Amino acid sequence: MSIRDVAHRVYARRLRRGLTAVPRHIAIVTDGNQDAGHIDRVLGWCAEVGIPCVSVYAAAEVVEAVRRQLVGPRPLPL
Numbered sequence: 001m002s003i004r005d006v007a008h009r010v011y012a013r014r015l016r017r018g019l020t021a022v023p024r025h026i027a028i029v030t031d032g033n034q035d036a037g038h039i040d041r042v043l044g045w046c047a048e049v050g051i052p053c054v055s056v057y058a059a060a061e062v063v064e065a066v067r068r069q070l071v072g073p074r075p076l077p078l
Contacts, residue, residue: 022051025055028057030062
């Protein structure tokens with residue numbers, strides 16, 4: 001486990017303690033520099049805290065790169 005992973009866990013723990021209410025929906029707007037692993041970690045955190053709906057907005061190139069990294073070359077419906 002890297003220092004970065006430890007820092008993320010500590011930060012996530014602090015965020016969870018600070019939540020007074022869990023949102024039902026959040027939206028994420030990527031800047032084009034996020035990889036699939038980062039988006040996957042954020043979605044995992046949302047699942048952990050019980051956020052039932054997450055919208056991810058990204059450029060088409062980013063969406064296609066994330067699809068390839070997470071599920072392989074097969075296309076997924078939007």
